[in-house]
Amino acid sequence: MNGNIGLLGAGLAIGLGAIGPGIGVGLLVAKSVEGMARQPEAAGLIRTAMFIGLAFAEAISLYALVIAFILSAK
């Protein structure tokens, strides 16, 4: 077996790093839609909060992606 072990690390980094944010984004959107369905007049507020939350959840997996780029570029 030969080849760049960094590629394995990169794959693991983004794969494992996407699990948590994936669960987080799923919960976030599910609850937001629930809230919007229950109270359509608050949809605008909920949507704003949802997008901000999405950005924070997504950023975590993007850190993993940056690490993956660094590892795979070595």
Added chain:
Amino acid sequence: MEKLIQELTPHAYYKLVVFGGVDISITKAVLTLLIAAVLTFLLFWIPSRRMKLVPRGWQNFVEVLVEFTREGLLYEIMGEEGKPYFPLIATLFSFIFITNLVGLIPGSLPATSQIGTTAAWALIVFIIYNAVGVIKHGPIGYLKTFVPPGTPIFLAPVMFPLEIISHIARPFSLAVRLFANVVAGHMVLGVFAFLSFTSLIIIKILPFSMIVIMYLFEIFVGGLQAYIFAILAAIYIQGALQSEH
């Protein structure tokens, strides 16, 4: 993979090195950024030359954009007290959005795929919101807001360094979020383009249609990331303005 990374690394059109090795060459990314800046300027400047009471066409579009930035973005977070920061937030939103869109033109390099570009914007936001906080509360008063009101006195030495770390992480995450979103989007486009070149002739249509879908998605992502960057800047400024209750 290496080809894709090379594609996103700018090559200098015009070599220019000043001040003891600081590289300010005109690269593709710089060119894209300049084009985006000119486009942003023209977008708002041209219709403002001949403003009509009843807007039509271009002016209508710009008015919708401005109103969305003000009502849907700034006032939603800061309320009426956000008025002085409207130029900053509107500039961030429209400039980042247009930079992302210009970067999507085939053959161009998105300026936001360079960490330096996004880091500069994030640093501007960082400096501004800290300055706003210091001006509002005074240097000592601003440091006091780092410890939330009602914290027990023995917890304060723990809370204070934590807040400092979270403040330092803010510009970092602002910069990396925008940068990584754009780079990841272009990587995906690149992978599907590569697949549609190399795959069998019968199934070429599959990766190609994925390119089309991803392209539309990238336009959406460009807008969303601009929105998030601007809204986070508004939230940070509002957090710095907030007094202890």
